[in-house]
Amino acid sequence: MIKRFFKYLFLGIGGLLAFLFIILFTPGIWHHWITYPGYEKEVQALATLRKAPTRQIKLNTYRGVMHVHSYLSHDSRGTLDDLIPAAKKDGIDFIFLTDHPHGDIDTLPKGYRGFHDGVLIEPGTEKQGFCTWPLGPAIINWNSNKDSIAKKIVSNGGMVLYAHTEEPHNWINPDYQGMEIYNFHTDTKDQSPIPILLDVLVNGSKYRHWALRQFFNPQTPILAHWDSLNNKRKIVGFSAIDAHENQNLRARYLSDGRIQWVGNNAHNIDTMKVTFWNKWLFSAPDKSGWVFKLLVDTYETGFNYVTNYVMADSLSTSSLSKNMKLGHLFIAFKSLGDAKGFQFYGSNNKDSIMGIVGDSIKIDQVKNLTAFSPLPGLFKLIHNGKTVSTSSEKAYEFTFSNTIEKGTYRIEMDLNLQGKLIPWIYTNPIYIY
Ligand SMILES: [Zn+2]
The missing domain is CATH 3.20.20 (TIM Barrel)
Incomplete structure (x- = not known):
C-alpha cells in the first residue's frame, strides 16, 4: 500500500516536472529551431540588398x-x-x-x-x-x-x-x-x-x-x-x-582561492570553496577573470x-558633442540592418542642401525634403507628430515636394521583415520656421 503510494507520488512529481519543463522551455526551443533562423535568414537577405547611397551631406x-x-x-x-x-x-x-x-x-x-x-x-x-x-x-x-x-x-x-x-x-x-x-x-x-x-x-x-x-x-x-x-x-x-x-550569473576566484558568485545587477550573492564536487563548473579565467558565465545581457x-548615428566632422569628443547638441543624429536598431549611409535633408529650388536633421531652415528656403537609405523600406514623414507622407514598402529614396509648412519634419523608417513592418530608424527633426 505504502509502496504503491510512493510509486504514484514519484510518478506524479516526475510528470509535473516534465510538464513544467515543456511549458517553460518549448517557446525557446521552437524559436531556436524555427523562428530565429528564419529572422536570421531574412536579415541576411536584406543585407544583400544594401546599396550605399551617394553621399549628399558633407559630414x-x-x-x-x-x-x-x-x-x-x-x-x-x-x-x-x-x-x-x-x-x-x-x-x-x-x-x-x-x-x-x-x-x-x-x-x-x-x-x-x-x-x-x-x-x-x-x-x-x-x-x-x-x-x-x-x-x-x-x-x-x-x-x-x-x-x-x-x-x-x-x-x-x-x-x-x-x-x-x-x-x-x-x-x-x-x-x-x-x-x-x-x-x-x-x-x-x-x-x-x-x-x-x-x-x-x-x-x-x-x-x-x-x-x-x-x-x-x-x-x-x-x-x-x-x-x-x-x-x-x-x-x-x-x-x-x-x-x-549585469543580468548574468558569473563566478570568479577571490585572492584566497574561494569562488565569488555574482548575480543580477552585479550583486555578490555567495562565496564557496572549490571542491572535488563543484570543480567541473569552472573553466580557465577569461580576461576579466570570470571562470563561470551564464549570460543574459552583454x-x-x-x-x-540600438545605436546612435551621429554626423560629425571627425571622431572626437568636441565634434561629436557639438553635432549631438545640434541634433545631427538619427537612431537605428542595428541588429536589423546597419543604417550607415542614411541621410535626410531639406533642399532649395536649386537643389542645394539647406539643412540636415537637427537643423532649422527658413520656410522660403526649402522646396524638397529628401531621404536616402542603404536598405529598402518604408519611409514615413512625420510633421508635428502626424504622418503626412509615406513611400512604398521597399523604397531606397523618398522625396516630399508637396507644400512644406512650418513645424518639425522627421522620418521614421520601417523594414519589411517576414511580412511585417518593423521600426528601424528614427531621425531627429528638421525644423521649418
Ligand atoms: Zn543607466
Whole structure:
C-alpha cells in the first residue's frame, strides 16, 4: 500500500516536472529551431540588398552608444576588456559612459576616457533621471537643485539629457538639450521578463539578440511627447542602451582561492570553496577573470541593439558633442540592418542642401525634403507628430515636394521583415520656421 503510494507520488512529481519543463522551455526551443533562423535568414537577405547611397551631406557618420555603465557603477562590473571587444565587433566608434556616482559628490572626468583600440570613450554620469557629460573637469553636487545642476553643466559647455523619459521630469527646464526617445531598459518594463529570460537561456549566444528583441515595443507615448516638446524648442532625441552587462550569473576566484558568485545587477550573492564536487563548473579565467558565465545581457548584444548615428566632422569628443547638441543624429536598431549611409535633408529650388536633421531652415528656403537609405523600406514623414507622407514598402529614396509648412519634419523608417513592418530608424527633426 505504502509502496504503491510512493510509486504514484514519484510518478506524479516526475510528470509535473516534465510538464513544467515543456511549458517553460518549448517557446525557446521552437524559436531556436524555427523562428530565429528564419529572422536570421531574412536579415541576411536584406543585407544583400544594401546599396550605399551617394553621399549628399558633407559630414561623416559615426556609430555610437550612449548611456552605458562600467565597473564604476554599483550595478556593473564591465571593464575595457568587455567594452572594447564588444564595440569593435559591432562597429561602434564611440561609447558615452554614464556611471552612477557613489554618493552625492561626483567628480569628472572619472573612469575610462579617450581612445582605446580606436574606440572613443567619453565619461559621464547618470543620476536622478539625468544623463550628463560635462565634457571637461566638473564637480557635481547631486544634493543641489537639479535645474541649477543642468544650468551649470550646460553653460560650461557640457551636455544634459533626460534619461528614462517614461518617468517625470521638469520638461519646461530651459537648459537640457535632449532626451532618450528609446531606452532599452524603459522598453523592458511593460512585460514580464521571465519568458524572455528563459528564451535567452535556451538560445544563448547564438540568438541572444533575437531573444532580447522580444522586449521591443514602439515607444509611441514617448515619441508623441518628444514631438510636442519639439514644437516649443529643439530637444534632441537619442537612443540609450542602458547597458550594464549585469543580468548574468558569473563566478570568479577571490585572492584566497574561494569562488565569488555574482548575480543580477552585479550583486555578490555567495562565496564557496572549490571542491572535488563543484570543480567541473569552472573553466580557465577569461580576461576579466570570470571562470563561470551564464549570460543574459552583454555589451555586444546591447551595442548592436540600438545605436546612435551621429554626423560629425571627425571622431572626437568636441565634434561629436557639438553635432549631438545640434541634433545631427538619427537612431537605428542595428541588429536589423546597419543604417550607415542614411541621410535626410531639406533642399532649395536649386537643389542645394539647406539643412540636415537637427537643423532649422527658413520656410522660403526649402522646396524638397529628401531621404536616402542603404536598405529598402518604408519611409514615413512625420510633421508635428502626424504622418503626412509615406513611400512604398521597399523604397531606397523618398522625396516630399508637396507644400512644406512650418513645424518639425522627421522620418521614421520601417523594414519589411517576414511580412511585417518593423521600426528601424528614427531621425531627429528638421525644423521649418
Ligand atoms: Zn543607466
